[in-house]
Amino acid sequence: MRRVDQLLSALGYCSRKQAQELCDDERVTVDGAPLARASTKVEPRSVRVDGEPLEFPEGLVVMLHKPVGVVCSHDDRDGRLVYELLPERWRRRDPVVTTVGRLDKDTSGLLLLTDQGPLVHRLTSPKHHVPKVYRATLDGQVSPEVATRFSQGLLLEGDDEPTLPASVTMVEPKVAEVTVQEGRYHQVRRMFAACGLHVQALHRVRFGEFELGSLAPGEWRSLPVG
Numbered sequence: 001m002r003r004v005d006q007l008l009s010a011l012g013y014c015s016r017k018q019a020q021e022l023c024d025d026e027r028v029t030v031d032g033a034p035l036a037r038a039s040t041k042v043e044p045r046s047v048r049v050d051g052e053p054l055e056f057p058e059g060l061v062v063m064l065h066k067p068v069g070v071v072c073s074h075d076d077r078d079g080r081l082v083y084e085l086l087p088e089r090w091r092r093r094d095p096v097v098t099t100v101g102r103l104d105k106d107t108s109g110l111l112l113l114t115d116q117g118p119l120v121h122r123l124t125s126p127k128h129h130v131p132k133v134y135r136a137t138l139d140g141q142v143s144p145e146v147a148t149r150f151s152q153g154l155l156l157e158g159d160d161e162p163t164l165p166a167s168v169t170m171v172e173p174k175v176a177e178v179t180v181q182e183g184r185y186h187q188v189r190r191m192f193a194a195c196g197l198h199v200q201a202l203h204r205v206r207f208g209e210f211e212l213g214s215l216a217p218g219e220w221r222s223l224p225v226g
């Protein structure tokens with residue numbers, strides 16, 4: 001049970017003060033009846049605002065098909081943000097909705113976003129070896145030597161440790177499928193660059209147990225929490 005004013009403000013609907021105004025205007029109902037006092041403790045699932053159930057009151061996990069050109073940042077000065085592709089209200093949620101790791105501005109594909117801190121940790125910690133699968137369009141072919149170097153781990157410029165074993169295979173004439181277990185800065189582009197190959201386009205198709213499937217660029221869908 002939670003106070004309605006706390007609940008509505010944590011879910012980005014309004015400030016705690018405005019919650020009482022919503023109640024005064026009979027826009028908040030609990031089990032179908034208008035709620036008089038915003039300080040009342042309620043079961044989140046029983047609350048409606050303007051007749052609509054609350055959005056993801058128990059936590060939020062979504063998969064977004066990130067298009068090229070948007071950035072994984074909370075700072076408007078960085079350009080067009082991935083958060084602009086999601087409902088505006090989510091930007092006021094507390095706990096904050098963040099990306100699970102990042103994709104570069106020029107990378108497209110599967111991006112997870114959540115307000116569940118432990119999930120972010122579980123999916124991004126290198127200790128957990130969560131596989132991430134990318135399709136990389138290259139300016140050349142992946143030779144057996146490149147595949148061996150990926151599988152043995154590469155020491156990338158500026159890093160202290162070699163990369164964890166990764167696999168790579170050609171799936172189309174200029175497209176390789178790569179599976180990595182970490183999420184280092186520009187990792188896939190840097191791994192190919194270390195082998196003399198340039199990545200012309202990069203697209204993530206899988207993150208752990210989650211597959212992008214047929215989700216269209218810029219679209220999102222929710223996933224079960226927990």
Ligand code: URA
Binds near residue numbers: 102103105107188190
């Ligand atoms: N590797 C990269 O180089 N870029 C990404 O966005 C993700 C992995």
